[in-house]
Amino acid sequence: MYHKEKSIQIKNSASALYNNLGVLRIAPRRLTYFTVVHANVVNMISASWDGLNYSHRQLQSKEPNVATSTSLIMQAAFCALPSRDLLVVTSQKGIQMYESDGSIMVYWHALDTPETPTGVSSGAILVFDVPSKGSNITLSEVLEEHKESITDMASECSGSQECIANLVTADDEGNLCVWKSGEEFQLLNKIPGFDMSCSSVKLWKGTVVAGYGTGQIRLYEAVTGILHAEVNAHARWIYSLDIAPFSGLLLSAAEDSLVRVWHLTMTPETNSVEVAHLHNECVTDTQICGAKFCDGDGYAFAVTGYDLSEIIRYVQS
Amino acid sequence: MSSRTLPLLFINLGGEMLYILDQRLRAQNIPADKAKKVMNDIITTMFNKKFLEELFKPQELYSKKALRTVFDRLAHASIMRLNQASMDKLYDLMTMAFKYQVLLCPRPKDILLVSFNHMDAIKDFVKDTPSILSQVDETYRQLIEMYTPLSSGEFQLIRQTLLIFFQDMHIRVSIFLKDKVQNSNGRFVLPTSGSVPHGTQVPGLIRIFSCTGEELTRQQFNNGGNYNAALREGSFEIFGDRVTKLGTNMYSVSRPVETHMSGTSKNSAQHTKVSAAPNPLAKEELNLLARLMGGLEVEKPGNTDSVSLHVIPDELSYGVINIQATKDQQANAELAKIMGEFTESGDQSPGASSKGDDLLAMMDGL
Numbered sequence: 001m002y003h004k005e006k007s008i009q010i011k012n013s014a015s016a017l018y019n020n021l022g023v024l025r026i027a028p029r030r031l032t033y034f035t036v037v038h039a040n041v042v043n044m045i046s047a048s049w050d051g052l053n054y055s056h057r058q059l060q061s062k063e064p065n066v067a068t069s070t071s072l073i074m075q076a077a078f079c080a081l082p083s084r085d086l087l088v089v090t091s092q093k094g095i096q097m098y099e100s101d102g103s104i105m106v107y108w109h110a111l112d113t114p115e116t117p118t119g120v121s122s123g124a125i126l127v128f129d130v131p132s133k134g135s136n137i138t139l140s141e142v143l144e145e146h147k148e149s150i151t152d153m154a155s156e157c158s159g160s161q162e163c164i165a166n167l168v169t170a171d172d173e174g175n176l177c178v179w180k181s182g183e184e185f186q187l188l189n190k191i192p193g194f195d196m197s198c199s200s201v202k203l204w205k206g207t208v209v210a211g212y213g214t215g216q217i218r219l220y221e222a223v224t225g226i227l228h229a230e231v232n233a234h235a236r237w238i239y240s241l242d243i244a245p246f247s248g249l250l251l252s253a254a255e256d257s258l259v260r261v262w263h264l265t266m267t268p269e270t271n272s273v274e275v276a277h278l279h280n281e282c283v284t285d286t287q288i289c290g291a292k293f294c295d296g297d298g299y300a301f302a303v304t305g306y307d308l309s310e311i312i313r314y315v316q317s
Numbered sequence: 318m319s320s321r322t323l324p325l326l327f328i329n330l331g332g333e334m335l336y337i338l339d340q341r342l343r344a345q346n347i348p349a350d351k352a353k354k355v356m357n358d359i360i361t362t363m364f365n366k367k368f369l370e371e372l373f374k375p376q377e378l379y380s381k382k383a384l385r386t387v388f389d390r391l392a393h394a395s396i397m398r399l400n401q402a403s404m405d406k407l408y409d410l411m412t413m414a415f416k417y418q419v420l421l422c423p424r425p426k427d428i429l430l431v432s433f434n435h436m437d438a439i440k441d442f443v444k445d446t447p448s449i450l451s452q453v454d455e456t457y458r459q460l461i462e463m464y465t466p467l468s469s470g471e472f473q474l475i476r477q478t479l480l481i482f483f484q485d486m487h488i489r490v491s492i493f494l495k496d497k498v499q500n501s502n503g504r505f506v507l508p509t510s511g512s513v514p515h516g517t518q519v520p521g522l523i524r525i526f527s528c529t530g531e532e533l534t535r536q537q538f539n540n541g542g543n544y545n546a547a548l549r550e551g552s553f554e555i556f557g558d559r560v561t562k563l564g565t566n567m568y569s570v571s572r573p574v575e576t577h578m579s580g581t582s583k584n585s586a587q588h589t590k591v592s593a594a595p596n597p598l599a600k601e602e603l604n605l606l607a608r609l610m611g612g613l614e615v616e617k618p619g620n621t622d623s624v625s626l627h628v629i630p631d632e633l634s635y636g637v638i639n640i641q642a643t644k645d646q647q648a649n650a651e652l653a654k655i656m657g658e659f660t661e662s663g664d665q666s667p668g669a670s671s672k673g674d675d676l677l678a679m680m681d682g683l
Contacts, residue, residue, distance in 0.1 A: 016480040039481050072318050072481065092318065172470030197470035213469050215517045229525050232518040235544050237473065257507050258541055275523050277538035285500065285507045306480060
């Protein structure tokens with residue numbers, strides 16, 4: 001179904017962190033940005049679609065104009081907002097936001113020192129107001145519902161009236177919170193975990209898709225918390241999930257060296273979900289830490305692994 | 318990242334070091350009483366109360382250099398003497414062994430079982446010496462107190478912190494190459510077969526549920542591997558069957574132990590050159606643990622009957638050691654000088670200058 005394409009070499013190897021691959025497609029300029037975290041550095045690669053041009057950039061996590069030591073990065077992710085795209089980098093010391101090409105840091109939010117933890121590792125979710133241009137970003141809300149560290153979050157901007165939930169957050173105990181955005185965020189539902197970390201979560205058509213440390217994937221109806229499906233998907237801890245929204249393809253990757261492609265079908269009339277397994281890719285002797293589709297249809301996907309200095313790419317045959 | 322990583326890193330690396338030293342002491346036919354003294358002295362130093370108190374405090378992981386300094390001092394806490402090349406090789410073996418164990422642990426929590434395997438072996442080394450045995454038992458209690466309440470997510474964070482420490486290390490170890498657990502490019506073999514971790518199901522099942530919670534359908538898919546059900550869980554108590562073999566002594570069957578610096582793989586040539594060997598011309602990377610390690614009293618015998626150990630047994634490599642020795646003589650003079658400096662600055666290190674003399678004497682002996 002997929003075959004391997006030419007890999008992209010990166011300046012350092014990927015660290016073993018959840019969801020350690022960011023992908024942003026810039027159609028008007030016919031290029032794609034990739035981000036891979038190595039300890040305290042974000043490697044950014046801009047790849048042209050014709051495969052001829054690659055440019056590299058490295059970002060470090062530190063306060064602007066302060067020469068203190070950099071801190072370890074937890075995650076780097078692209079946020080596609082209606083008016084602009086941002087690259088958000090979270091580290092032990094704080095949160096940085098950059099323009100999507102990594103050229104300018106537009107915002108820095110310091111987290112309290114580890115001795116008095118009140119940052120994201122305590123379970124708080126920080127909500128920022130982002131203007132369509134410029135750096136006037138402000139902290140607008142702090143959502144305190146989780147008691148454990150936040151591991152991942154996912155959003156869905158759906159115009160459809162059926163999908164009222166548009167954010168899901170996951171924590172280290174496997175608890176999931178479902179929110180609705182607005183003037184203030186409203187908690188719609190809390191889906192309890194089973195004492196096992198949820199390392200990756202996605203939201204699609206009102207369905208939460210969650211990956212756990214046990215290697216299981218579970219699908220829940222976001223607003224009601226009804227369990228639709230349970231898949232014994234991997235033999236080790238799941239590190240990354242991604243969904244191609246236009247086709248309903250689901251990508252899962254784990255420490256067991258396997259990347260799997262699934263197909264999700266929603267049938268609103270019967271309120272049911274179907275999960276079909278389509279494909280496996282084994283990245284030999286590698287614990288995978290990031291896997292993302294490169295486009296909304298799932299025509300191509302990219303993979304990173306611990307200690308690997310390349311982004312491996314696969315394309316549909 | 319996790320602030321509870323250092324104790325596990327230290328204890329497991331220390332355990333590996335003891336396995337290697339024990340094997341070398343036997344292979345080089347060091348008299349039993351001397352060998353026992355070396356092992357006892359090192360274990361006493363490792364589990365010193367004040368040292369452990371500092372070790373178990375929540376803190377950031379030490380840099381590779383800083384941790385190397387701690388182990389340099391630990392290795393020299395007895396009558397044993399190692400030259401620079403041997404210390405380098407010893408450290409390479411220790412770190413690659415623990416990296417292997419961390420990577421192969423089925424669940425992050427299994428790192429604690431690996432630690433208990435090391436602890437069990439250490440306890441066996443000192444079973445005839447009650448004073449040291451009680452120190453070891455106390456450490457078990459501290460490990461259990463600190464780690465058994467942690468969640469799976471917190472253990473994964475510890476594991477991720479350790480993996481950042483071991484990032485890009487691909488030193489080839491002949492015992493791993495022979496056992497086919499490491500490839501010739503220095504990367505470990507990760508099998509897609511065997512038992513799944515405790516708490517995980519064998520992959521292959523998709524279950525669909527109705528809105529009322531009944532199972533509607535079940536389907537199987539091809540998992541691309543060859544897995545079987547999980548084994549029983551290992552014990553997290555002071556005594557018990559740990560089940561996993563990771564962290565047990567792989568040198569207990571006498572085999573020649575060597576390391577090769579991988580020159581073939583492009584990546585490792587770039588990355589493994591980041592050496593953990595302390596630069597003797599620069600100040601020794603000082604840290605509190607190293608200071609505590611250096612300041613610990615260890616009873617030295619009346620006649621400084623030092624035990625000279627090398628970690629490269631081959632006749633062929635002997636030539637390499639000789640060449641190194643001349644270079645190291647100068648380097649070790651610097652080290653000895655630095656050690657002397659610390660004594661002057663009030664560091665409670667009795668006999669530090671005589672330690673330096675012993676090192677030089679040993680170099681001459683080669």
